Amino acid sequence: MTTPAPHLVGNFAPVVDELTSHDLPVTGSVPRGLTGWYLRNGPNPHEAASAHWFLGSGMVHGVRLEAGRATSYRNRWVRNSTFTDDAMVYDELGNRDLTAGASNTSVVRHAGRVLALSESTLPYLLTPELDTAGAHDFGGKLRTAMTAHPKTCPTTGELHFFGCGMLTAPYLTYHRTNAAGELTVSRDITGVGSTMMHDFALTAEHVVFMDLPVVFDVERAISGLPMPYRWDPSYAARLGVLRRDDPHGEVRWFDIDPCYVFHVPNAHDEGDGIVLSVIRYPELWRTDSGEAYPVASLWRWTVNLTTGKVTEEQLDDRNTEFPRIDDRLAGLDARHVHTVVAASHPRHDPVPGALLRYDMHTGSVTEHTFGPGRIPSEAAFAPADDRPGGEGWLMTFVYDASTDKSDLVIVDAGDLGAPPVATIHLPQRVPYGFHGSWLPDPGTRVGDVGRR
Numbered sequence: 489m490t491t492p493a494p495h496l497v498g499n500f501a502p503v504v505d506e507l508t509s510h511d512l513p514v515t516g517s518v519p520r521g522l523t524g525w526y527l528r529n530g531p532n533p534h535e536a537a538s539a540h541w542f543l544g545s546g547m548v549h550g551v552r553l554e555a556g557r558a559t560s561y562r563n564r565w566v567r568n569s570t571f572t573d574d575a576m577v578y579d580e581l582g583n584r585d586l587t588a589g590a591s592n593t594s595v596v597r598h599a600g601r602v603l604a605l606s607e608s609t610l611p612y613l614l615t616p617e618l619d620t621a622g623a624h625d626f627g628g629k630l631r632t633a634m635t636a637h638p639k640t641c642p643t644t645g646e647l648h649f650f651g652c653g654m655l656t657a658p659y660l661t662y663h664r665t666n667a668a669g670e671l672t673v674s675r676d677i678t679g680v681g682s683t684m685m686h687d688f689a690l691t692a693e694h695v696v697f698m699d700l701p702v703v704f705d706v707e708r709a710i711s712g713l714p715m716p717y718r719w720d721p722s723y724a725a726r727l728g729v730l731r732r733d734d735p736h737g738e739v740r741w742f743d744i745d746p747c748y749v750f751h752v753p754n755a756h757d758e759g760d761g762i763v764l765s766v767i768r769y770p771e772l773w774r775t776d777s778g779e780a781y782p783v784a785s786l787w788r789w790t791v792n793l794t795t796g797k798v799t800e801e802q803l804d805d806r807n808t809e810f811p812r813i814d815d816r817l818a819g820l821d822a823r824h825v826h827t828v829v830a831a832s833h834p835r836h837d838p839v840p841g842a843l844l845r846y847d848m849h850t851g852s853v854t855e856h857t858f859g860p861g862r863i864p865s866e867a868a869f870a871p872a873d874d875r876p877g878g879e880g881w882l883m884t885f886v887y888d889a890s891t892d893k894s895d896l897v898i899v900d901a902g903d904l905g906a907p908p909v910a911t912i913h914l915p916q917r918v919p920y921g922f923h924g925s926w927l928p929d930p931g932t933r934v935g936d937v938g939r940r
């Protein structure tokens with residue numbers, strides 16, 4: 489009898505039922521100002537077990553809040569072509585099927601469309617009931633996959649993102665839509681290898697790409713390893729800066745120390761430079777087969793566009809991941825970054841985790857812990873008013889090992905030391921997953937109904 493892989497046991501194991509449940513029990517009080525859906529995506533392999541945590545079929549879990557009540561929970565697989573027809577990302581001839589993949593990494597809304605995303609696949613449209621409405625290729629204009637970490641500019645409403653090739657160039661293509669969701673820019677960026685590019689940075693004036701030394705490895709792919717990427721010490725680490733007002737213009741490259749970064753909390757322009765916050769791994773997958781996750785911590789990179797130098801500073805030494813900000817400050821000088829301590833990777837022993845709130849202006853940190861055996865996931869920021877950077881809540885799925893169930897927990901982002909504002913008890917556990925969004929109903933004005 490073989491031992492299940494770490495990414496298939498405990499709360500990494502998939503759930504088998506798609507549920508719809510109404511009038512959820514709540515401890516505490518759901519803020520009356522919150523009306524909308526909290527949606528979160530993550531791997532939930534169906535039928536056969538997945539070969540790697542990153543490869544399980546996507547399942548979106550959603551909790552509906554309405555003016556002080558938690559009115560429903562539902563969870564649905566993202567029915568992409570791999571789910572419905574076993575479609576392969578590449579066929580035997582090396583042809584790529586952009587509808588195939590996992591669709592398991594994030595869920596975002598732009599121009600009224602709710603999109604389930606993973607970086608090897610086209611976005612998939614979801615209905616308000618979380619049914620899958622098909623792949624979305626922006627009217628046939630999108631010819632690459634789409635990162636799971638697009639950025640919406642709060643000033644213009646544009647959606648900025650990229651797509652990566654894997655076996656053949658171009659390995660990096662930059663895309664932009666207008667506020668209506670129409671694809672207006674698609675531009676290949678040459679000179680980049682087949683690197684694993686998971687996220688990027690947006691500022692008011694720039695787009696920043698991370699060309700880092702975790703690269704596609706043909707030998708690993710041929711040998712059947714589920715994660716065909718490895719650390720390449722000969723591959724230079726660098727940042728590529730593109731001006732937003734010249735999207736087809738030059739990309740300037742800036743060398744940095746070797747490292748890997750999955751996630752960029754935020755970035756902004758400052759003087760003649762760009763300041764990025766990143767969750768930095770000193771290296772990744774050098775000797776292992778793509779399943780170990782070293783300690784990652786919060787760093788700041790400051791790109792001096794005049795001298796060409798990048799200053800790199802570690803801001804904290806805690807092991808942390810899944811950073812989020814008030815998305816209304818994307819690309820601007822957001823004061824607060826929220827992260828999860830001891831993110832529950834399959835190769836780590838799950839330990840009682842915590843949410844952190846970093847004050848990027850003062851360096852102070854506040855923390856919320858959830859008690860023994862209670863493990864949080866990424867926390868989305870839900871605004872309490874119309875002021876970007878103002879008050880709000882963090883909402884996260886918390887797994888309770890003692891009950892083998894999960895709650896949606898809402899805490900006051902400005903008072904993390906306080907008990908949760910609301911703990912919404914769900915009818916089943918929510919496996920550890922990746923990224924989600926708070927999607928207030930269109931037209932909802934939090935200030936109209938009060939903060940509590």
Ligand SMILES: [Fe+2]
Binds near residue numbers: 637923
């Ligand atoms: Fe991610």
